[in-house]
Amino acid sequence: MDKTTKIIAWVIVAVVIIGGVWYEISRKAEEHTNVLKVGVIIPLTGPVGPTGKDFLNGLMLAKEKINPSVELYIEDSQSNAKDGVTAAKKILDTQDVDMIISLQSAVVIPLLTLADEYNKPLLATAISQNEFTQKSKNAFRFFPSANQEAALAADFANKRGFKKISTITILDEYGVSMKEQFDKKFEGDIVQEENFTAADTDLRTILTKISNSDAIYFIGYIPQYISLFKQLKELGKDNVVISNLITISGSVRAEIGNLTNKIYATVPESALMSEKTKQFRKDYIEKYGEEPDWAAPFGYDTMFILDAVQKNEKKPIEALYNIKINGLNGNISFNGDREAFIPLSIVEIKNGQFVPYQG
Amino acid sequence: MFSAYLIHLLILVGIYLILAISLQLAVGFTGLLNLGHIAFYAIGAYISALLALAGWPWWICLLLAGTGAMLSGFLLALPTNKLKGDYLALATLGFTFVIYAITLNWTSLTRGPLGLPGIPKPSLFGFVFSDNFAFLILTAIITTISYFIIKRIVSSPFGKVLEAIRDDELATRVLGKNTFKMKTYALGISAFFAGIAGSLYAHYITFIDPSSFTLLQLIPVIAIVIIGGLASLRGTVIAAIILVLLPEPLRFIGFPSSVVGPARQIIYALLLLLILIYKPKGFYGKVELE
Numbered sequence: 001m002d003k004t005t006k007i008i009a010w011v012i013v014a015v016v017i018i019g020g021v022w023y024e025i026s027r028k029a030e031e032h033t034n035v036l037k038v039g040v041i042i043p044l045t046g047p048v049g050p051t052g053k054d055f056l057n058g059l060m061l062a063k064e065k066i067n068p069s070v071e072l073y074i075e076d077s078q079s080n081a082k083d084g085v086t087a088a089k090k091i092l093d094t095q096d097v098d099m100i101i102s103l104q105s106a107v108v109i110p111l112l113t114l115a116d117e118y119n120k121p122l123l124a125t126a127i128s129q130n131e132f133t134q135k136s137k138n139a140f141r142f143f144p145s146a147n148q149e150a151a152l153a154a155d156f157a158n159k160r161g162f163k164k165i166s167t168i169t170i171l172d173e174y175g176v177s178m179k180e181q182f183d184k185k186f187e188g189d190i191v192q193e194e195n196f197t198a199a200d201t202d203l204r205t206i207l208t209k210i211s212n213s214d215a216i217y218f219i220g221y222i223p224q225y226i227s228l229f230k231q232l233k234e235l236g237k238d239n240v241v242i243s244n245l246i247t248i249s250g251s252v253r254a255e256i257g258n259l260t261n262k263i264y265a266t267v268p269e270s271a272l273m274s275e276k277t278k279q280f281r282k283d284y285i286e287k288y289g290e291e292p293d294w295a296a297p298f299g300y301d302t303m304f305i306l307d308a309v310q311k312n313e314k315k316p317i318e319a320l321y322n323i324k325i326n327g328l329n330g331n332i333s334f335n336g337d338r339e340a341f342i343p344l345s346i347v348e349i350k351n352g353q354f355v356p357y358q359g
Numbered sequence: 360m361f362s363a364y365l366i367h368l369l370i371l372v373g374i375y376l377i378l379a380i381s382l383q384l385a386v387g388f389t390g391l392l393n394l395g396h397i398a399f400y401a402i403g404a405y406i407s408a409l410l411a412l413a414g415w416p417w418w419i420c421l422l423l424a425g426t427g428a429m430l431s432g433f434l435l436a437l438p439t440n441k442l443k444g445d446y447l448a449l450a451t452l453g454f455t456f457v458i459y460a461i462t463l464n465w466t467s468l469t470r471g472p473l474g475l476p477g478i479p480k481p482s483l484f485g486f487v488f489s490d491n492f493a494f495l496i497l498t499a500i501i502t503t504i505s506y507f508i509i510k511r512i513v514s515s516p517f518g519k520v521l522e523a524i525r526d527d528e529l530a531t532r533v534l535g536k537n538t539f540k541m542k543t544y545a546l547g548i549s550a551f552f553a554g555i556a557g558s559l560y561a562h563y564i565t566f567i568d569p570s571s572f573t574l575l576q577l578i579p580v581i582a583i584v585i586i587g588g589l590a591s592l593r594g595t596v597i598a599a600i601i602l603v604l605l606p607e608p609l610r611f612i613g614f615p616s617s618v619v620g621p622a623r624q625i626i627y628a629l630l631l632l633l634i635l636i637y638k639p640k641g642f643y644g645k646v647e648l649e
Contacts, residue, residue: 044620046575052620075610076620081564081571086367090610093364109476110566129473171463172472173568197463 035069036310039091039100041111046079047198048104050222051295054249055103055125057288058299065283068307073097077107085110092118099123099309099316101302103295105132105173112136121317123305125298128177133338140320140338142302144245144268146177149344152266153217153242154185156346159359162214165242166192168206168228169219178219178244188214196220201227207235215240222293225252229259240264247349250291256349263349264357268297268342269330272356277328301327366491368604370563373498374556376599377505379583380592381552386581387590387646388513389545390525392444395435395451396553396580398458399428401572403554404561405462405469408478411562417481421558428554429547431458436543443528455574462569474568481562498559505552510592512548521545522590525646586634588644597642605630 040059043052056074063072073091077084084107091097092114100115102108103126115122115138122138128146133139157165167182167190169175175195183190191213194206201223210216216239218228225246232239240262246252247265256263269277280300284292304325312319324333330343346357378400385393403424410420439450462469469475481488481497488494512518523531524538532538561567579602587598609623640647 045624049620076623078620078624079570080576081566081568082371082560082576085564086371086607087610089364089367090607093362106474106568106570109474110564113565135476172570173474176466176472 035071036099036306036316037071037073037095037097038306039088039095039097040072040074041077041084041088041091041100041102041107042074043079043104043107044074044076046077048079048221051126051293052077052079052103054293055295055299055302057284058292058296058301059303060299061280061284061287061296062300062303064287066303066307068303068310070303070306070310077102077104079104079107081106081110085114088114092120101125101306103127103298105129108132112139115139121320123302123320125302126174126295128174130177130181137338138317140334140340142298142305142332142340142342144266144342144344145339146174146181148342149244149266150178150181151185152344152346153244154182154187156264156266156357157215157217157242158185158187160215162240163188164191164213165215165217166190166194166210166213167217167219168194168196168203168210169217170221170224171195171197175219179217182217186217196224200224202231203227204231204235207231207237210237210239213239215242218243220246222246222249222251225249226255229255229257229263232261233259237261242266245344246294248354249293251293253349254291265347265349265354266344267347267354268344269328272345272347272354280328297328301325301329301332305332363491366495368607370491370495370498372600372603373495373502374559374563375580375583375603376502376596377552377556377559378580379587379595379599380506380509381549381556382580382584383587383590383592383595384509384513384521384552385545385549386584387588387595388518388525389521389542390443390528391542391546392448393451393546393549394448394574394577394581395454395458396549397572397574397577398455399431399550399553400557400560400576401458401462401569402431402550403428403557404567404572405475405557406554407558408475408561408567409468411479412475412477417479417562418483420562421481421555424558425551425554428557429551432547432550433543435550436546440539440542452574455577459569459572462572469569472568472570474566475561476566478561478565478567480565494563498563501555501559505555506592506596509548509552513590513592517541517544525590582631586631586638586641588638588641589647590645591641591643594641594643602631 042055043049073095075087075091077087088111099121101123102111105127108124108127112122112135116136121140123140123142125143127143130145130147133141165188167179169179192210218241238261243265245267248267284296304327308323308325309316309319312322320334332340334340347354348357382396385391406427407420407424435454439447442450463471488497520536520541524541528538583598583602587594606627609626614622
């Protein structure tokens with residue numbers, strides 16, 4: 001072994017030792033506490049990183065506010081299954097956490113196998129496929145299912161008397177689940193179906209092709225929503241757009257500006273700007289210097305759920321069935337199918353502001 | 360206390376090792392800058408998962424995963440045989456995108472973005488490798504067999520011809536060797552082991568979707584090959600262990616929640632940079648990548 005190889009080997013050994021010692025010190029300090037330990041496996045880097053960061057910001061804001069005796073062990077899933085599972089393994093084996101919270105379906109689904117293996121409840125956000133909670137008794141969903149969200153959009157389109165709709169949806173679990181449900185419930189004709197991937201932000205080709213339809217049903221993520229509204233303006237297209245909760249993101253609203261298009265969205269109560277939501281938004285901007293996106297209210301409410309679980313004397317999995325909180329997303333409780341019913345409404349967006357749709 | 364976590368990491372080391380030594384065969388020993396390796400990994404994972412979900416025995420799924428990937432390797436070799444260096448890299452990169460698009464869009468077969476959940480754990484003669492330690496033993500056996508097969512190949516006269524092709528293809532052809540055939544075999548064998556690694560991954564994680572097989576997943580495998588040193592199996596083993604395990608101690612450093620994700624990745628990248636600054640040819644590199 002030559003000199004440089006030795007240096008490299010020593011650097012690696014040093015990192016391992018320092019990491020190990022650091023861990024031991026922090027672990028010893030925590031050994032005698034009797035609090036709810038929660039593994040937070042969320043994407044902080046990678047394509048879904050901004051959403052994970054927004055969720056975490058909401059979570060930490062609530063933690064600061066209510067100061068619950070809950071310990072969070074935050075790990076980055078790097079937006080992929082392999083690293084998500086590795087992070088969860090580390091937390092489950094070294095911290096003996098009581099439950100896991102996670103978001104993003106590509107990570108949540110493999111984590112469910114681990115949750116079952118360790119018999120810990122998994123509270124998931126940003127997973128839409130209907131059958132998720134049917135897969136395991138440990139699967140809890142704090143997010144509208146595709147059935148709920150897309151069905152409301154289809155019902156709205158039916159009531160408005162739209163006969164022809166074009167769908168533009170992202171080609172992933174979220175987009176596919178939403179589109180499937182919309183197709184099932186919409187009574188008119190889907191005249192055009194277009195897809196894009198998470199890496200696509202130039203939607204001009206797709207938008208140019210759209211014609212002869214009463215409205216566009218659009219499902220994507222924040223970058224695509226920003227592109228959609230920007231490019232509709234550029235192309236001078238005045239299509240009616242039906243979208244979803246991602247439209248409430250601060251960065252998307254800023255782009256909508258003074259678009260003349262009619263824009264409708266299926267959103268949770270957190271978008272309706274109640275006094276509570278206004279205060280949340282104010283606190284968020286004060287702390288982070290930017291507008292919250294759609295995931296932050298879910299992160300915020302998640303901390304209240306954890307606080308309620310901690311205060312409940314039962315085991316976390318039983319406590320989850322019994323909690324009732326009044327959060328940004330309305331009155332939250334889990335039903336027998338482990339679904340938190342999140343009341344959704346249709347809003348109309350005018351000058352970047354959300355106005356309840358009066359029908 | 361650490362056991363299950365360590366076992367998990369060792370399983371990942373095994374899977375990455377198979378992927379890296381098989382890529383080493385193509386890149387390091389034959390000089391084929393193949394960026395389609397992750398596509399072979401995906402093909403293996405999907406074949407194995409689909410067959411297992413259809414009720415086929417695991418060992419058949421494993422072999423067919425390797426065989427399917429190998430056939431794809433032969434197929435890829437046909438149009439790319441005359442390409443070298445950057446051009447070959449671009450063509451094989453295109454193959455990765457084609458396979459990604461197929462897994463994403465052929466929804467009736469792959470369920471597209473919804474992925475394939477509930478892939479069963481391997482079972483052999485009635486014994487189910489449901490326990491992670493048993494899975495580690497299985498991975499270790501398959502990794503060891505793969506390592507020795509590839510080691511045997513590169514030490515054989517066939518392996519020497521591959522190295523000759525890498526160093527000077529024209530001269531090798533002048534000596535009467537059918538370089539087209541040799542390169543096709545090399546790519547096929549390399550793909551076979553990538554398919555085996557894909558099968559192991561699918562049965563271990565029990566869920567696959569197209570996002571598991573993007574270009575991003577190729578980067579750590581190429582990093583292992585380059586840091587280990589081209590044409591060095593020993594270096595590849597060391598690099599696989601280091602690159603898979605190195606990020607883990609960083610998980611124990613208590614960064615503030617606001618920077619936890621990026622900070623770890625920055626430190627990890629800096630450590631890799633340090634290695635390459637001090638060892639530009641990797642740990643045991645014999646040749647330089649052209």
